[in-house]
Amino acid sequence: MKSPFLAFFLLLITRVAYAHLGTLTGTVVDGTTGLPLRSVTVQLVGLGKATLTDELGRYRFHGLVASPYKVEFSHVGYGPFVQDVTVFDDQTTHVQTRLSTAPVTLNAVTVSALKAHDQQLISSLDIRLRPITNSQEILRMVPGLFIGQHAGGGKAEQIFLRGFDIDHGTDIRLTVDDMPVNMVSHAHGQGYADLHFVIPELVEAVDFKKGPYSTDKGNFTTAGWANFRTRTTLDKSFVKLEGGQYGTFRAVAGLDLLGQAGRAKNQSAYLASEYSYSDSYFEHPQNFKRFNIQGKYHGHLSPNTHLTLTGSTFWSKWNHSGQIPDRAVESDLIGWFGSIDPSEGGETSRTNVNAQLVTVTPRNHTIKNQFFYSNYNFELYSNFTFFLNDSLNGDQIRQKENRNLFGYNGSYSTQTAVGRSQWTTTLGAQYRQDLTRGTELSHTRNRVETLDRIQYGNINEINAALYADELVQVTDRFSVNAGVRYDFFRSQYEDLRAAPVTVRHATQGVLSPKLNLYYTANPGLQLYLNTGRGFHSNDARVVVPQNGREILPPAYGSDLGAIFKPFPKLLVNAAAWYLWLQQEFVYVGDEGVVEPSGKTRRFGFDLSMRYQLTPKLYADLDLNTTRPRAIGAEAGQVYLPLAPTFTSVGGLSLQNAGPWSGSLRYRYLANRPANEDNSIVAKGYFVNDLQVNYSKRHYTLGLTVQNLFNVRWKETQFATESRLQGEAEPVEEIHFTPGTPFFARLSLTYFW
Template sequence: MFFFWLLTAAKVYAHNSGTISGTVSDAAGRQALRGAAVRLLETGSTALTNELGHYRFSNLPAGTYHLSLSHMGYQAVQITVVLAEDQTTSVRTFLLATQIELGEVAVSSERPQEQQLITALDIRLRPITNSQEILRLVPGLFIGQHAGGGKAEQLFLRGFDLDHGTDIRLSVDGMPVNMVSHAHGQGYADLHFVIPELVQGVDFGKGPYNPEQGNLATAGWVNFRTRTALDSSFAKLELGQYDTYRAVAGVDVLGAKGRAQEQSAYVAAEYSFSNGYFYNPQNFNRLNLVGKYHGHLTPASRLTLTGSTFYSKWNHSGQIPDRAVAQGLIGWFGSVDPSEGGETSRHNLNAELVTMTPAGNVLRNQVFCSRYGFELYSNFTFFLNDSLNGDQIRQKERRHLFGYNGSYSHAHQLGSLPLTSTLGLQYRQDITDDTELSHTLDRRQTLEQRQLGDINELNAGVYLDEQLQLSSRLNLTTGVRFDVFRDQYRNLLLTPRRRQQATASIVSPKLNLYYTASPALQLYLKSGKGFHSNDTRVVVPQNGRDILPAAYGTDLGIVVKPAPRLLVQAAAWYLWLAQEFVYVGDEGVVEPSGKSRRQGLDLSARYQLGRFLYLDADFTAAKPRAIGAEAGEAYLPLAPTFTSAGGLSVQGWHRFSGSLRYRYLANRPANEYNSIVARGYFVTDAQVNYTHARYQLGLSVQNLLNTRWKETQFATESRLRGEALPIEEIHFTPGTPFFTRLSGTVFFR
């Protein structure tokens, strides 16, 4: 273990009893460290730093105290604090980054619901090569791309085929990613506006147990935290097979001067191009621009401003039927309708002000807005409905999204027990113009407008979260949220045009219990109610019925270190939904289905084999079933039943780092009867980097064994040109073949 200490400053204020109030920051960037563990050795009490890097120990008699401070990936520190009678002593500590030692990781009883030990390890150890890898940091979360990298990924988690986000809530720095009542599907979540090199951390939860997370957070939620500061300016270039090019650059605007003033600002840009491995060139283009400022307006307040713009345009080969490949009509990477493709853009502004009061309470205010555009051409059924022109459709929308997230956290006592109460308010409004579904030909001619209208959807929510420390080992968190929705739709194809409206509300209680037997063992029981909203175009015609179907879940889990270098997390879980969502492509909406239940087991393990070598593995088993269906007809199409992912990672070995990884998705039913099966796959990837103080060289290989696999699959009824009758079978998008990519990065320090 390494020990490092820097200057500790103390300032005394009059107070009723002795208090140690401190902050922990990164020594290099001087940015606050969230989640640092601070242990008061004389009492055995432990605190975790909040988002301002702050911690606090109160009601202490005068005397000399010793604090042990640690954070994953940083050198541990021990400092001495002299506390006068009835005084507050303020302490500031800086930590230096170092190599991860799993033996130093401990389970804390302080705010256990906020601990992310598994993901904190992963974000440090796994190299991130693209936006898809960011999603794979969540244990058990699988993704599938079926539009050449342009469209949002299809998501799978805990026995859910989440489509593009129907039952998982995604956000970036607290700003929502999911698009409700989207032209392509409810909850559509496109994360491609995130530059992977700017991701600092990933917070996530499985199940509907967090009162702060509202709509769509049934299977779980994920929030990506982007960097508040760059370690240094950089420029990166990637070259790969299939005419693949990517350039990324980030500029630290304020540099050392800004760090000295505890401010940071950077701008970053990313451009990607690829023709892809399909026979039909994808002509994929993506551009990202980001600017971010982070600074302290006062010692107790922090302002973060972020602006970004994103644009992407592509062609894609679409989903192809098994029979077309088997009969030699097209190749494995071929296309039935080569004119499919799309174009999308998103422009974001995000501002957050976090203030800590003299009593240690935290006030957070965040406002955000986005302007979004989307146009997608797809052909799922080929010539099923129109034997002459084909069945191509266009889904298109223009959207304005704006909202507010606010909360006030108050640390106080319930008798002699520490209690933290958080009251939060959230508001979101989506306004779309000309949300469209049309029958088209070759992306040029509109044959029929099937849907065209304007959507105005409002969601306001308030929540209360109570975290009560019942003892040094037992923590109780309980909460409740109340949400109200107002859906409006104006059908532009009707005469006269009129706006229809529907409203609904829902109450969602939560109750979680954590027992930390030791720094190596924690048990927990989570329970709660959540919900997912439906598409406005479905809600309004139904006069608001089934607008907010409920989800009830429970988790029984354990976090344990059976050996100093082994960390294991396991959970048995159950989730009941009042209503499944089924995406209907030709209609462009998500329609409600029946009730369902899912139950399963999750297991994650992280093991440090040596000083430089780390092993990780995740396993999930689920049994998803429809409720009330006839025997043999209760399968949930495409819902995963068993998944596994893992690998070996190397960090800091003679300047080398890298990983060898696998992912496995088992066979699963493709329809309600399990008469059509979506075949599983086992795919391996590899990456190695050599890092110098001034540069980094990297090589990544996707599908190392060149496995032929189907990345996305659907049981679809279709008809090819010239076929007399339609056929229902697997339609798929082929997965990436052996694909190498070289990268070079230059750092400007």
């Protein structure tokens, strides 16, 4: 009888004690724009209690003894701030805090145990320190990611990451404001991801993670994923004019539509546009044109709900010189920047609508809803093999499609406390449907005459997914993230070449579990182990004829890594990793397509370092080594063509040195096999770039130089069998696109 009475008595005392405790809530906003800041670290000084702000910039501390407190706020790119707050018994004290932007200092960067799974210190630092001058620089924000352009500037870049020749996006998931960029069953290649509709001046942040470890990321997340967040508001309106060598001109403008009056009502809106033109450095002018326009509105429908609407449209048209064979240059048939078939080129456009609604309930539950739509058009003329298949007309091909893409992303997150642990549960649903008309691969001549339609049809592809994710902060130092997602695919192909027209479809599902462990020993050291299963889908034109077999080949990966600060001004991220794929994609030069191949495995080591040399000078270094191999291949045929084995990127960045800022950078890609037996080698390169800015209150002058020392290098390379006009026999050797020579551009940006 005594035990129940004693338990009841203790519970009563506890409830009485807690009845007189107070609560502290607050909102953190940007001091200039007045918009909420998420992921700000909020600490009660001296108590060891800390939290992060949510989507609406809010935070909450429960069960505080009535007393004065010092609340410390810190966020990358903002000055640290300490606020005095008094909490009273039985009351909720609410404060609003405005943070001001400030130069980045590595002293202020701490490795936090809070939401360790979402912590991305490297990208947060880089976006603040490294200037973004074009769309390519956006992709290079991901440490270890290399890109190459081989079709005149208007085509999506070829991507290399973690021992992958990803082609144009087959094994990396790319999104902009969580709207998909990769195109499934694309006319040019599976996962084709064209980011040229993004205006680089509007990029606010780059979120990324290498490997298949994020529950809310599905298709193409094998090597990793990256999400580019565009600005919610413009600090100032601006106009930028840029001109350079090779007939290059660019104009960009951004207009803040609501100004301070809108911010006072928690609203913002802007309109931005870009026009680019360049003849480029090739002997045959590219006549490259690109036009972008983007508008964005952000507003609070209520104190706990905000709506973001984004609309954009993009159009581009160009000529290009294609990939040229070594023998044509060595024999002086053409110059280094010449062309075998100068009639190659393309045209593409994309129009997007993106609506995002976020609600945080009084109990701190977060509800997210997103609806998106894209209309996309693509037409590309290429000639990879010249006169191999048709000695009279040549081997030029046309790849063309018209696509409507629409979908939904939704999630519901709750936070609960169980003893000392914090549980964050997220349930999500995703839907995407792609409808294409006239997806075509044809044999053409001079971009005018269609000689033969090789493939011609309509595609209807659906990807629906459900996922559950649990993040448990077990203690102040140890957290566990576990999740599982299920993806369902339905692929339909209508073959318009068949007589009569045939419609076939295939379905399949895949389950992808994830498990991630994090241990934060102190504010200077965090260890982590990431594990998970991912996948990339196959082209509908491949899987439908096979009755649905091998639609969703899986990938299994693991990262063992550490984020640490050996001393206050040095931040290091190191990871050893392993990845196994059930099915690889291999480029087939004579057809200009990518085909499924066998099993592969990769393992390697990534190292990223950020060091503050002086209050104004920063150094960064990324080293990435990989051993990619085919499994079960014949002896001597185990190499993966064009897969990078060693890459390095680094540089110096100068910030706030009076009116001066800028960076000096290098990129190094080592030699790598170009075919399965390594008998043909793709040569590496070492290239330097320079950026210098001079800024005053209302204007900035900039100088950008690509390939500062004017080295001769091959930006993209393929081992391709081809035949030149008049040759009796075909030859297999390196075909390449020459890299940019010394290329200087001046810019003037005016702000108001």
